[in-house]
Amino acid sequence: MFALSRLLLDNGLPDEPILLIEPHRNQLGIWRIKFCYDDIEPLSMNAEQATKLAVMLHQMGQDEMASEIDEALGRAKPYEAM
Numbered sequence: 001m002f003a004l005s006r007l008l009l010d011n012g013l014p015d016e017p018i019l020l021i022e023p024h025r026n027q028l029g030i031w032r033i034k035f036c037y038d039d040i041e042p043l044s045m046n047a048e049q050a051t052k053l054a055v056m057l058h059q060m061g062q063d064e065m066a067s068e069i070d071e072a073l074g075r076a077k078p079y080e081a082m
Helices: 002-010 047-059 063-080
Strands: 018-025 031-037 043-046
Touching: 002 047, 018 063, 031 047, 031 063, 043 047, 047 063
Parallel strands: none
Antiparallel strands: 018 031, 031 043
16 A cells, blocks of 8 residues: 555645546646545646556556546547637
């Protein structure tokens, strides 16, 4: 669990339960991946960082969280070209 906490913190995410991972377009029209929490404001990261995070999560055996990120990236991909 310590490695997961460290990985999340290294990527700017708190070690808190994530309620929802979804694609999100910021004010500039750039698609990002948003992480929603119960008690704190949602945080987001660019698609490249989210992709790297998902790969590392898969390598750690955290497949559920990694798959949620992969799914959000897949849903955002068609809109990036617009």
